[in-house]
Amino acid sequence: RKSTQQPYRNVVYFESFILFVVVKCKRTDEEKINLQIYRDKPSQRITQPNDTMPDFLSTLTTDITLTTDTLHTSAVDLISSIHGHQRRAERAIEKKDLQSAVLHGTRERQERLKNGITQIRYKYTFADIVYITDVTSTHEITSWVLPLPLDSVRVSDNDQHQYNAAVSRIAQDPKIITSHSVFVIDCSGSMKSADVEAHRCRADAVSYSVASEFIAKRLHNPSFGVTPYNVVTVIEMREDAQIVFKKEPMSWVFYNKFVQRSKTSKPSSHGSYIPSLDLAMQALKENDHEHLALFLFFLSDGRPSDVWLSKHGDSIYPSVSRQDIYRRASAIGSHFQERLNFGMVGFGRPFDDLSVLNEMANQMTIQGAVGSFHRSDLKKINSLSTSLANMSSTLTKTCTLLTNARVGDSRKERSVTISQFQKHIIIPPNDWDSKTVRQNRLVCSELTRHETGFVWTQRHLLEPKAAGISFSNDPFGKGAERLVYQLREIDANGKIIGTPLVAKDGKYVEDYNQLKDFHYSFCKTQKIAANLAVKFNDRLDQSPQVAKTVPRVKFLDCFVYTFYDQYDEYNYLVEKQLDHNQYRKWNDNQGGIQGQKKVESPYPGMVKEVAPLQMLKDLKLKPIMSDIIEEENSEDEEDDASDDEASRRPEPQPTVTTSNVAPKSELDILNEDVPQAFSHFSHKRSRRRRMVCDLQGVLDTSQKPPMFELTDPVIHYKSSRNRENVYGKTDKGQKGINDFFQTHKCNNLCRALGIFSS
Numbered sequence: 157r158k159s160t161q162q163p164y165r166n167v168v169y170f171e172s173f174i175l176f177v178v179v180k181c182k183r184t185d186e187e188k189i190n191l192q193i194y195r196d197k198p199s200q201r202i203t204q205p206n207d208t209m210p211d212f213l214s215t216l217t218t219d220i221t222l223t224t225d226t227l228h229t230s231a232v233d234l235i236s237s238i239h240g241h242q243r244r245a246e247r248a249i250e251k252k253d254l255q256s257a258v259l260h261g262t263r264e265r266q267e268r269l270k271n272g273i274t275q276i277r278y279k280y281t282f283a284d285i286v287y288i289t290d291v292t293s294t295h296e297i298t299s300w301v302l303p304l305p306l307d308s309v310r311v312s313d314n315d316q317h318q319y320n321a322a323v324s325r326i327a328q329d330p331k332i333i334t335s336h337s338v339f340v341i342d343c344s345g346s347m348k349s350a351d352v353e354a355h356r357c358r359a360d361a362v363s364y365s366v367a368s369e370f371i372a373k374r375l376h377n378p379s380f381g382v383t384p385y386n387v388v389t390v391i392e393m394r395e396d397a398q399i400v401f402k403k404e405p406m407s408w409v410f411y412n413k414f415v416q417r418s419k420t421s422k423p424s425s426h427g428s429y430i431p432s433l434d435l436a437m438q439a440l441k442e443n444d445h446e447h448l449a450l451f452l453f454f455l456s457d458g459r460p461s462d463v464w465l466s467k468h469g470d471s472i473y474p475s476v477s478r479q480d481i482y483r484r485a486s487a488i489g490s491h492f493q494e495r496l497n498f499g500m501v502g503f504g505r506p507f508d509d510l511s512v513l514n515e516m517a518n519q520m521t522i523q524g525a526v527g528s529f530h531r532s533d534l535k536k537i538n539s540l541s542t543s544l545a546n547m548s549s550t551l552t553k554t555c556t557l558l559t560n561a562r563v564g565d566s567r568k569e570r571s572v573t574i575s576q577f578q579k580h581i582i583i584p585p586n587d588w589d590s591k592t593v594r595q596n597r598l599v600c601s602e603l604t605r606h607e608t609g610f611v612w613t614q615r616h617l618l619e620p621k622a623a624g625i626s627f628s629n630d631p632f633g634k635g636a637e638r639l640v641y642q643l644r645e646i647d648a649n650g651k652i653i654g655t656p657l658v659a660k661d662g663k664y665v666e667d668y669n670q671l672k673d674f675h676y677s678f679c680k681t682q683k684i685a686a687n688l689a690v691k692f693n694d695r696l697d698q699s700p701q702v703a704k705t706v707p708r709v710k711f712l713d714c715f716v717y718t719f720y721d722q723y724d725e726y727n728y729l730v731e732k733q734l735d736h737n738q739y740r741k742w743n744d745n746q747g748g749i750q751g752q753k754k755v756e757s758p759y760p761g762m763v764k765e766v767a768p769l770q771m772l773k774d775l776k777l778k779p780i781m782s783d784i785i786e787e788e789n790s791e792d793e794e795d796d797a798s799d800d801e802a803s804r805r806p807e808p809q810p811t812v813t814t815s816n817v818a819p820k821s822e823l824d825i826l827n828e829d830v831p832q833a834f835s836h837f838s839h840k841r842s843r844r845r846r847m848v849c850d851l852q853g854v855l856d857t858s859q860k861p862p863m864f865e866l867t868d869p870v871i872h873y874k875s876s877r878n879r880e881n882v883y884g885k886t887d888k889g890q891k892g893i894n895d896f897f898q899t900h901k902c903n904n905l906c907r908a909l910g911i912f913s914s
Contacts, residue, residue, distance in 0.1 A: 164746055167709065195329055213441065216512055220699065227543070231355045231768070238248065242375050246409070253282070253285055253816060254280075254296060254299065256282055256283070257281070257285065257287050258280055258287075258293055260282055261280040261282065261283075262281045262282070263278055263279070263280055263293075264279040264280075265278060265279075266278065266280065267765055272695070275290075276290075277289065277290060277297065278291070279794070283287055284301060284667075285369065286299060286302060287303050299884075301354055303355045303356050303360055304354050304355065305366050305736055306360075306415055307369055308412040308415050309412060311408050313597060314597060314718065315353045315408050315409060317597060318407065318718075318725050318794060319408075319409040319410070321408045321724050322405040322725075323384065323405060324724065325385075326403065326405065326789065330443035331443070331445055332449075332640065333386075333443070333447040334385045334449065335386045335448065336387050336389065336403065336439075336440065336448060336450055336451070337370075337386070337453065338367065338388075338389045338390075338436050338453070339389070339390045339391065340391045340397075340432045340433075340435075340436055340455065341362055341390065341450065342362075342393050342455055342457055342458075343359065343392045343393055343394050343421060343422075343423050344393065344423060344427030344461065344480075345393055345423055346358070346427070346458055347359040347362070347423035347426060348423045348459060349532055351505070352534045357423070358423075358457055358503065358534070359418075359421075359422075359423045361540055362503075362540065363414070363415075363418030364418075365539075365544050366414070366544065367414050367415055367418065367482065367641065369541040369544045369545050370544050372411055374406070375406060375407070377609060378571055378610060378612075378673075378676055382406050382673075383673045384405035384407055385405065386406040387403040387404060388406060389401060389402050389404070389439045390404075391439070392419070393426060393427050393428065393429070393431075394425045394426065395426045395427075395461070396428065396431050397432040397434070399435065399439065400421070401413065401417070401734060402439070414551065425460045426461030427458070428461050429481050429484075430460075430462055430481060431462075433481065433484040433485065436452060436487050436488070437484070437491070440488070440492065440496070441491070445584075446495075448495070449495065449497070450496045450497070451498065451499075452496060452497075453544070454498070454499070454513065454568070455499075455503070456502060456510075456513060457502070457503050458504055458508055458509065458703060459510075459512055460478075460512055461665050462482060468843075470750050478512060481588060482515055482519050485515075485517075486519050486522070486523055489520030489521070489522070489524060489525035490518060490524070492525060493523065493525060494525070494526060496525040496526070497525070497526050497609070498520055499526050499527050499528070499530060499543070500516050500528070500529045501529075501532060501540070501544070502514075502529065502532065503532040503533075503540055506533075514529040517864070520789050530543040549628075565776050566897040568664060568665045569664055569665075569868070570639070570662075570663060570665055572631055572639060573630050574629060574630065574633070575628060575630035575631065576632065577632040577633075577642070578642060581642070581656075583650075583652060584626035584644070584646065584650070585628075587630075588626045588627060588628050588629065589626065589627060589629055590626040590650065591625055591626075592604065592624035594623070596720055596721065597720050598617075598624060598625065598717065598718070599717070599718050600614065600616065600618070600716070600717055600730075601614050601672070601681060601716045601717075603683055603714075604613050604718075609678070610676075610683065612672070616814040617645055617717075618645060618654060618657075618715070618723045619645045619647075621648075621653060622645040622647065622653060623646065623647055625645055625646065625717060626644050626645075626652070627644070627728070628643075628658060633736075634663065635663070635868065636663075636886070637664075638660040638662060638868075639660065639663050640658050640659070640660055641658065641661070641728070642656070642659075642733070643658060643659040643662075643717075643728070643730060644657060645657070648671065653752065655733070656693075657732060657733055658731060658732075659728035659729065659730050660675075660678075660728065661727075661729070661885075662674050669895075672716050672718060675716050675729045676726070677883060677884035678868070678884065680870060681717070681869060681870070681883045682711050682712070684747070684846075685711045685848045685869040686711040688848055688865075689709040689711055689834070690711055691841055692709055692834050692838075693710075693840075695909055699908050700822070701821070701823045702823070702825065702905070702908050703825070705861055705862070706827075707827055707830050707855060707863060707864050708830075708864070709830065709834050709863075709864045709866065710863050710864065710866065711865075711866050712731045712732050712865060712866070712867045712871065713732070714729055714730070715731070716728065716729055716730070717730050726784060732865075734854045734867065738854040738855070739852070739853065740852065740853075740854075741851065741852040742828065742831035742832065742851045742864075743831060743832060743849050743896070745849050749832065749900070823904040823907060823908050825908070826903070826904075827862070829903040829904060830864060831851040831864060831866075831903075832900060832903060833906050833911075834851065835847055835849045835900070836896075836900060836906055837906075837909055837911060838898075840911045846871050846872065846874065847871065847893045848869050848870070848871055848873045848890065849869070849870055849872065849896055850865065850868065850886070851866050852866060852869075853865045853866035870886045870887065870890030871883040871887060872887055872890070873889060874890045874893060
């Protein structure tokens with residue numbers, strides 16, 4: 157329709173858009189009528205070469221004047237521009253979502269100045285998708301899916317100080333690093349492509365996956381065993397390579413740094429592989445040692461820009477070929493061999509050429525490195541994250557193996573002087589050290605259950621009025637793994653309050669450098685043992701053959717106290733102080749039983765020898781019935797920390813034989829029978845998959861009934877997936893369980909519990 161406001165000349169005024177609307181009408185013959193509609197408005201000039209009408213106007217079959225007030229979105233399909241169609245296809249946005257957004261979404265008016273003309277646009281947000289339309293809300297300009305959020309987290313003062321302490325220790329002694337992960341991330345211009353589901357561009361998808369899957373997830377879940385001495389280096393690959401983070405301790409501080417970098421770093425230029433591989437080799441070699449686990453992540457979306465392919469094949473210009481890249485990859489694999497885990501991750505469209513990454517992986521594998529090539533699908537939200545998760549799990553395994561090798565080869569004991577145990581302390585002695593909540597940022601943490609695992613939860617010190625702690629500088633005891641110190645809580649005036657406590661710390665230098673994470677496996681083991689003790693006591697209470705005077709079993713509550721001196725961090729496991737004069741072991745983690753062999757206490761010279769147990773006088777070593785130690789066909793839990801939840805499932809009933817039918821009257825049960833029966837019970841209760849032993853502590857006869865107060869247990873875990881040291885270095889798995897049964901002879905309490913075996 158020609159404008160009525162001016163005569164038709166070379167310059168023709170039309171509306172800012174030509175609208176083609178398809179109206180679908182239901183008729184008896186199911187015929188669909190297409191109405192082609194256009195409007196004009198003196199807001200945009202279309203210049204024609206002559207005084208004729210534009211050819212495309214002559215093709216219109218219907219001339220209808222339509223105002224936006226009469227346009228019903230539900231009755232028409234919104235017309236998309238070519239740009240809008242392309243963006244919808246790339247980002248997997250359905251056309252129907254645009255209609256819903258106009259009807260139900262949030263609308264924002266936007267103004268844009270172009271060529272001196274103000275253009276009105278509207279932004280619709282609906283179901284996590286953003287649409288930009290013209291002023292009539294009928295012409296789509298572009299659209300995108302709102303990206304998954306990647307925000308910084310609040311870092312506590314303690315997290316910050318722990319990070320600072322790790323940086324300081326690493327600078328002083330780089331050999332305390334246990335793993336080094338190097339990321340080479342493609343930041344070339346192609347990473348701006350907006351074709352990734354749930355992200356604005358490819359670069360955002362990579363940043364999100366690294367931050368959430370490799371950093372945040374592993375920090376949040378203690379079962380990954382991440383410490384600040386697992387460090388990360390990040391290299392950004394453009395035409396040149398640049399290290400943006402160098403040996404950053406794994407921490408929430410580093411997480412925030414990475415997130416902020418992802419928001420300021422913009423893809424640009426080319427992506428050259430050779431400078432990046434050279435820089436990665438340099439980073440991996442710096443302060444390398446034989447017990448250091450290494451990981452190389454190489455993430456790119458295509459072919460290297462430093463290789464130019466001619467029409468004649470692999471000829472190159474000016475001087476770089478694919479073979480040069482493969483030689484670099486081969487050299488990295490040859491230098492580090494099995495200590496290096498790697499992942500070559502290619503992400504792109506199905507037909508993108510990622511053969512260079514694949515061959516780089518092959519070259520490293522040939523040289524003995526461990527890893528593979530992963531192709532991630534841009535259209536699947538979790539594809540890249542899944543690739544990173546699979547690869548990072550191999551890093552955890554390698555780190556564990558090399559750490560265990562370090563322990564076996566060069567475990568260095570800390571140099572300490574064993575002091576005399578001090579009794580009846582009223583005020584802190586002069587040779588004790590004091591730390592306060594205010595000056596040393598002292599905090600108390602307790603391991604608590606969270607979903608399927610355990611997490612550290614901060615709480616107040618044990619005494620409500622406590623403002624700090626005072627402890628001996630020299631240990632008074634030494635066990636197989638830890639040193640034991642005297643510790644007391646103090647009030648704001650420095651006076652001792654509360655009950656006597658002990659602090660435990662790593663005996664070896666390697667354990668001392670693990671900070672609070674060293675205490676995690678001890679606390680987890682003690683928590684799970686405590687849960688089994690509750691079930692054990694319940695069974696004793698319910699059994700008519702067990703007298704009320706038979707001792708029960710309890711494991712001490714344990715906490716971790718953390719404080720700082722300058723930028724150095726200290727962590728002590730703290731629990732109730734037991735009477736060292738009564739402290740003894742009733743069994744150990746090698747099948748030893750009280751009365752059969754001498755055992756040692758973490759309190760040297762303070763173990764009382766007791767007469768051999770009557771039940772063990774005629775002990776003869778022989779294998780126990782196969783139904784006790786045979787493997788049961790049950791699946792491992794996915795999370796180690798959920799092992800104590802076996803009690804939620806129905807307990808298998810013991811086989812009833814002549815030997816295990818308990819008499820109706822109370823049995824003659826010795827105090828010394830209880831610890832051995834508890835170890836046996838823990839095995840049965842957990843469906844023959846774990847056993848609590850190395851039972852040590854005191855028998856408190858002042859309580860009614862008497863109570864075995866135990867600490868530092870060992871759990872041997874039988875894993876159908878061949879996992880080792882699930883409960884720490886003292887976990888010997890099935891071998892530890894077998895050792896117990898080779899020396900265990902069931903007693904009357906085993907009979908009363910229905911677990912007796914002849």
